[in-house]
Amino acid sequence: MSEPKKTGVYLCRCGGNISDAVDLQSVADSLKGENVVVNIQDYLCSSAGQDKIKSDIEKGKIDRVVIGSCSPKLHLETFRGMVKEAGVNPNLLEITNIREQASWVHDKDGKDSVNSKVKGLIKGAVARMDSIEPLVPLEKKLVDRTLVVGGGIAGITTSLEIADEHEVILIEKQPYLGGHMIGLSKTFPTLDCSQCILTPKMVAVHNHPGIIMHTQTEVADVSGSPGDYSITLKHSPRYVDIEKCISCGACTRKCPTGAIFLPFAQAVPQAYMIDMSKCDHCGACVKICPRDAVNLEAKEETSTISVGAVAIATGFEPIDPSFIEEYNYPSPNILTAVEFEDMLSAKSKTGMRLQKADGTFPDRVAFVLCAGSRDFTGKGRKHCSKVCCIYSQKQAQLVKKMKGDAEAWIFYIDMRSAGRRFEEFYHHTQEKGVNYVRGKVAEIIPKQDGTLTVQYEDTNLGRKGREIFDMVVLCPALIPSSGTKELADKLGVQLGDDGFIEEKHVKLDPVNTLNQAAFAAGCVLGPKDIHDSVTEGISAAHKVSQFLGKGMILIPPEKPMILECNGCGDCVKACPYNALALEGRKAVLSLLACTGCGICVPACPIKGIEIRNFTRNQLKAQLKAMLAEAPGVVVFIDPYAYAAADIAGVNRKQYSSLVRFVSLPSIHILDADVVNAAFEYGATGVMLIEGTTDEKLTLSSDELYKRLKKDTRKHKKPLRYSHIETAQYEKLTDLLNVFASQAGAKAEKRSRKEKEEGTQEGIAEAT
Amino acid sequence: MQKENIVPESRDNAFRDLIIKTPGGRNIPTCMQCGICAGSCPVNHEMDYTPRELVRMIQLGLKKEVLSSNTIWICTTCFSCSVRCPRGIYPTELMETLKPIAMSEGIRNRNAKFDNVFADVIKKNGRASEFLLISKYSISEPGMIKQAPFGLALFSKGKLPLSIDKMEDVRELDAIFKLGEKSVDKEAKESTVAKESKETAPERSPKENEGQEAEK
Numbered sequence: 001m002s003e004p005k006k007t008g009v010y011l012c013r014c015g016g017n018i019s020d021a022v023d024l025q026s027v028a029d030s031l032k033g034e035n036v037v038v039n040i041q042d043y044l045c046s047s048a049g050q051d052k053i054k055s056d057i058e059k060g061k062i063d064r065v066v067i068g069s070c071s072p073k074l075h076l077e078t079f080r081g082m083v084k085e086a087g088v089n090p091n092l093l094e095i096t097n098i099r100e101q102a103s104w105v106h107d108k109d110g111k112d113s114v115n116s117k118v119k120g121l122i123k124g125a126v127a128r129m130d131s132i133e134p135l136v137p138l139e140k141k142l143v144d145r146t147l148v149v150g151g152g153i154a155g156i157t158t159s160l161e162i163a164d165e166h167e168v169i170l171i172e173k174q175p176y177l178g179g180h181m182i183g184l185s186k187t188f189p190t191l192d193c194s195q196c197i198l199t200p201k202m203v204a205v206h207n208h209p210g211i212i213m214h215t216q217t218e219v220a221d222v223s224g225s226p227g228d229y230s231i232t233l234k235h236s237p238r239y240v241d242i243e244k245c246i247s248c249g250a251c252t253r254k255c256p257t258g259a260i261f262l263p264f265a266q267a268v269p270q271a272y273m274i275d276m277s278k279c280d281h282c283g284a285c286v287k288i289c290p291r292d293a294v295n296l297e298a299k300e301e302t303s304t305i306s307v308g309a310v311a312i313a314t315g316f317e318p319i320d321p322s323f324i325e326e327y328n329y330p331s332p333n334i335l336t337a338v339e340f341e342d343m344l345s346a347k348s349k350t351g352m353r354l355q356k357a358d359g360t361f362p363d364r365v366a367f368v369l370c371a372g373s374r375d376f377t378g379k380g381r382k383h384c385s386k387v388c389c390i391y392s393q394k395q396a397q398l399v400k401k402m403k404g405d406a407e408a409w410i411f412y413i414d415m416r417s418a419g420r421r422f423e424e425f426y427h428h429t430q431e432k433g434v435n436y437v438r439g440k441v442a443e444i445i446p447k448q449d450g451t452l453t454v455q456y457e458d459t460n461l462g463r464k465g466r467e468i469f470d471m472v473v474l475c476p477a478l479i480p481s482s483g484t485k486e487l488a489d490k491l492g493v494q495l496g497d498d499g500f501i502e503e504k505h506v507k508l509d510p511v512n513t514l515n516q517a518a519f520a521a522g523c524v525l526g527p528k529d530i531h532d533s534v535t536e537g538i539s540a541a542h543k544v545s546q547f548l549g550k551g552m553i554l555i556p557p558e559k560p561m562i563l564e565c566n567g568c569g570d571c572v573k574a575c576p577y578n579a580l581a582l583e584g585r586k587a588v589l590s591l592l593a594c595t596g597c598g599i600c601v602p603a604c605p606i607k608g609i610e611i612r613n614f615t616r617n618q619l620k621a622q623l624k625a626m627l628a629e630a631p632g633v634v635v636f637i638d639p640y641a642y643a644a645a646d647i648a649g650v651n652r653k654q655y656s657s658l659v660r661f662v663s664l665p666s667i668h669i670l671d672a673d674v675v676n677a678a679f680e681y682g683a684t685g686v687m688l689i690e691g692t693t694d695e696k697l698t699l700s701s702d703e704l705y706k707r708l709k710k711d712t713r714k715h716k717k718p719l720r721y722s723h724i725e726t727a728q729y730e731k732l733t734d735l736l737n738v739f740a741s742q743a744g745a746k747a748e749k750r751s752r753k754e755k756e757e758g759t760q761e762g763i764a765e766a767t
Numbered sequence: 768m769q770k771e772n773i774v775p776e777s778r779d780n781a782f783r784d785l786i787i788k789t790p791g792g793r794n795i796p797t798c799m800q801c802g803i804c805a806g807s808c809p810v811n812h813e814m815d816y817t818p819r820e821l822v823r824m825i826q827l828g829l830k831k832e833v834l835s836s837n838t839i840w841i842c843t844t845c846f847s848c849s850v851r852c853p854r855g856i857y858p859t860e861l862m863e864t865l866k867p868i869a870m871s872e873g874i875r876n877r878n879a880k881f882d883n884v885f886a887d888v889i890k891k892n893g894r895a896s897e898f899l900l901i902s903k904y905s906i907s908e909p910g911m912i913k914q915a916p917f918g919l920a921l922f923s924k925g926k927l928p929l930s931i932d933k934m935e936d937v938r939e940l941d942a943i944f945k946l947g948e949k950s951v952d953k954e955a956k957e958s959t960v961a962k963e964s965k966e967t968a969p970e971r972s973p974k975e976n977e978g979q980e981a982e983k
């Protein structure tokens with residue numbers, strides 16, 4: 001590295017988003033005397049902004065770039081692509097986040113404090129830029145196969161759209177495809193029959209040569225890395241071989257307990273199955289089956305597949321409304337909207353007839369909206385479930401259609417019918433004579449005779465009302481299906497605080513996740529209708545194809561360097577991913593297996609291992625420059641928790657401007673050297689915050705913390721560890737505030753004590 | 768009931784902000800007018816405004832109507848509204864907040880009588896006496912004559928003792944009442960102060976406040 005290094009620092013006003021809170025000119029001025037070129041732009045991401053950087057590079061003014069702007073999540077790739085074109089190694093451009101993690105979150109603090117934070121961050125970044133080396137990302141071959149999890153309409157669409165170009169494995173935990181849609185009656189806003197539009201799609205999945213489909217299957221384990229996953233699937237037994245069964249039904253006729261059955265006539269796959277809780281092992285079905293398809297001894301099985309990408313389409317489930325005590329669910333004739341749909345769907349057990357518990361038609365039906373949605377007390381869910389306003393009107397229309405003089409009442413708070421054709425649908429339902437009451441139902445009281453009293457306030461009139469119904473349909477909050485969190489954790493995919501999958505970018509990257517090889521579609525991203533689920537399925541398929549189409553995946557080059565080795569093998573034992581091995585009494589690294597977690601760094605007793613561009617000296621240089629500007633609380637943070645801090649920023653959650661984030665690939669690369677240096681350079685406290693859900697790492701976090709605590713004790717300054725998942729951004733800001741104030745109080749106490757001791761010494765000297 | 772149009776002059780933002788700052792008032796701005804409070808209220812029909820309407824009127828700062836409504840005096844503090852409100856509003860606590868403000872503003876309401884008689888009896892004797900309470904209330908509320916047979920029946924069964932219990936030293940209680948009145952006065956004063964200062968501080972959740980205090 002003999003060429004002269006000169007860093008260009010580019011600060012973005014972000015149209016006031018940054019410059020209203022930060023005096024960028026003073027930040028620029030503070031860099032005078034350093035070996036840098038400084039420039040401020042209105043919008044760095046605009047072509048004018050980018051052209052400026054490019055031309056500075058091309059003119060030879062600079063060969064490294066530090067950008068002070070919004071989160072790297074938004075534009076890092078754009079900027080790096082641009083410098084690459086101009087001939088600079090992309091790694092020699094880094095972004096310091098001064099919007100989500102500075103200008104948006106310190107309203108309560110004085111401008112001076114925010115300014116000195118930003119100055120420190122930028123100086124740290126410049127020092128870091130001086131010390132790091134150009135790196136070339138590693139390439140790894142992708143496995144050209146996708147796992148789609150969930151066989152609802154979103155998963156079906158995703159699979160079909162991918163399968164012409166890339167192999168697909170589709171897994172579904174139920175014994176049949178279709179998800180909730182196969183349990184729907186008619187579909188709004190056009191009222192076409194759900195199974196009529198869905199069945200052709202399910203059959204297409206079944207027949208497509210590029211799709212392997214497994215029902216009653218879930219993900220048990222994920223290993224490997226993005227682009228090259230090895231996934232273990234768990235298959236529950238069906239006891240009937242899907243390939244052999246020809247659905248003749250001979251078994252059902254022989255079975256004395258009704259344990260063997262076809263889920264429903266149009267079910268895909270078309271094969272019988274056994275409910276083992278009913279089977280008494282008489283073997284009648286085994287004997288009668290002409291195809292020898294029945295196996296009563298079938299056991300749960302596992303299989304392992306190799307895939308490059310995963311599309312998550314695990315959909316939703318209705319919340320169990322029994323927690324709403326005043327609604328008395330479950331009771332005869334009080335049902336959820338999903339149960340209502342079921343009765344009138346392909347899956348119907350009543351011969352597609354709407355009926356009360358006693359088998360007769362309900363003449364008066366009430367629909368109770370927002371049952372568990374829009375609730376900010378912690379009992380229900382905060383979000384609006386989006387589809388209930390419209391489907392309840394569909395159901396009301398169906399009631400009227402089945403019996404002209406039947407009454408249908410809809411109790412709503414706000415009738416949300418935004419979207420093409422929906423207001424017309426609302427109007428049409430009104431014309432059909434459905435009764436609308438604006439008011440949330442207060443109580444549903446079951447009576448002896450099976451009828452139900454519904455009590456409410458008609459908020460348009462300000463008067464309380466009471467009506468008697470034959471059936472009450474609750475429209476429950478729609479929540480992510482159970483198991484979504486476990487799956488997301490296995491894949492390193494983040495969830496929002498509502499439990500739905502967090503998009504890579506809410507608006508601009510709606511079907512990508514923070515894991516570049518994981519995508520999502522349908523209601524697992526939030527409640528929506530079929531139209532939107534299908535749209536997302538198509539989008540996710542496009543994104544998957546785009547990803548797999550590259551054939552190669554770039555893996556971050558920030559990997560360990562083994563600089564010195566005495567062959568002790570401690571690192572080999574420490575590495576949770578089996579990426580290190582001893583060969584001829586020297587540790588050698590398998591680059592592709594290594595995740596760059598850095599556990600090996602502190603494990604090496606002779607400090608022979610360093611992570612490229614995160615070496616001890618590089619980190620120390622950054623900390624020194626950063627803290628020389630002003631002391632603060634140093635928060636070492638991993639990418640997952642960093643994302644939480646970004647969400648806190650987007651939500652303008654305020655916290656102390658003493659907080660200085662130092663971004664690391666993982667907190668496990670830290671040892672006492674670096675933390676002690678932070679204290680020496682003036683940190684009033686140090687926090688380690690990680691958000692990864694990878695147990696291979698988090699299981700050793702406690703040990704890491706204890707070790708650091710012991711080895712940095714001499715400074716008598718606070719050190720804390722915390723695990724914060726991306727969704728927990730509020731917990732993060734609370735924690736930062738409490739820690740910053742504690743660290744501040746401790747620092748003050750210490751300086752007072754020092755002063756006292758100082759004066760005492762002074763007196764002692766005088767006498 | 769005559770209802771006035773809502774014009775800028777009918778709204779009192781300082782009143783609204785004052786109520787929002789009270790313990791039961793923090794979530795008032797988030798009321799979505801769902802009406803589950805009113806639908807749950809056992810005495811809703813006796814009220815001139817339903818609990819939901821009362822919350823709406825506070826959102827708008829309709830001070831006069833809020834403080835002179837009988838709703839706050841009719842409420843039985845059964846808490847049905849508060850346990851069901853999906854936005855975490857406590858209409859029950861609001862009623863308790865509004866009563867002393869109405870009184871200190873000198874707003875009379877015939878439904879306040881019972882509260883007043885009750886307070887009088889306590890002030891004089893330091894203890895509640897059912898006999899005194901019923902007889903005094905009956906004098907001020909002629910409609911009570913209809914309840915006379917019921918009262919006699921209670922009396923004949925020994926459920927309405929004539930004894931009047933008294934505290935040993937009622938002056939001790941006086942001191943407590945004085946303190947209470949002082950704080951009511953203070954609240955009323957604050958309400959006028961808040962009215963005068965045009966700019967009102969943006970509301971923060973107590974959680975945030977905690978953080979801020981901890982920082983100091």
Ligand SMILES: Cc1cc2nc3c(=O)[nH]c(=O)nc-3n(C[C@H](O)[C@H](O)[C@H](O)COP(=O)(O)OP(=O)(O)OC[C@H]3O[C@@H](n4cnc5c(N)ncnc54)[C@H](O)[C@@H]3O)c2cc1C
Nearest residue numbers: 150152153154173179180187188314315316522523529530
């Ligand atoms: C009562 C009601 C009526 C509706 N009516 C209409 C209507 O008329 N028109 C309309 O457009 N929309 C309607 N909708 C919305 C519609 O149902 C959804 O848009 C659609 O079903 C979403 O499809 P999905 O594939 O995203 O999710 P889902 O249908 O929930 O499918 C998810 C699938 O994933 C499977 N799964 C879940 N977890 C796992 C796991 N861990 N491993 C493997 N598989 C898993 C599930 O078993 C399921 O099959 C209605 C919704 C409700 C609740």
Ligand code: SF4
Nearest residue numbers: 373384385386388389
């Ligand atoms: S869609 Fe309608 S019924 Fe459903 S939660 Fe939203 S507002 Fe309530």
Ligand code: SF4
Nearest residue numbers: 575594595597598600
């Ligand atoms: S960085 Fe992590 S995965 Fe890579 S060799 Fe070291 S311990 Fe193993």
Ligand code: SF4
Nearest residue numbers: 798800801802804852
């Ligand atoms: S229950 Fe709560 S949100 Fe609903 S109207 Fe009453 S106060 Fe407002």
Ligand code: SF4
Nearest residue numbers: 808842843845846848
């Ligand atoms: S607490 Fe008062 S306002 Fe609320 S429901 Fe009970 S009586 Fe009605």
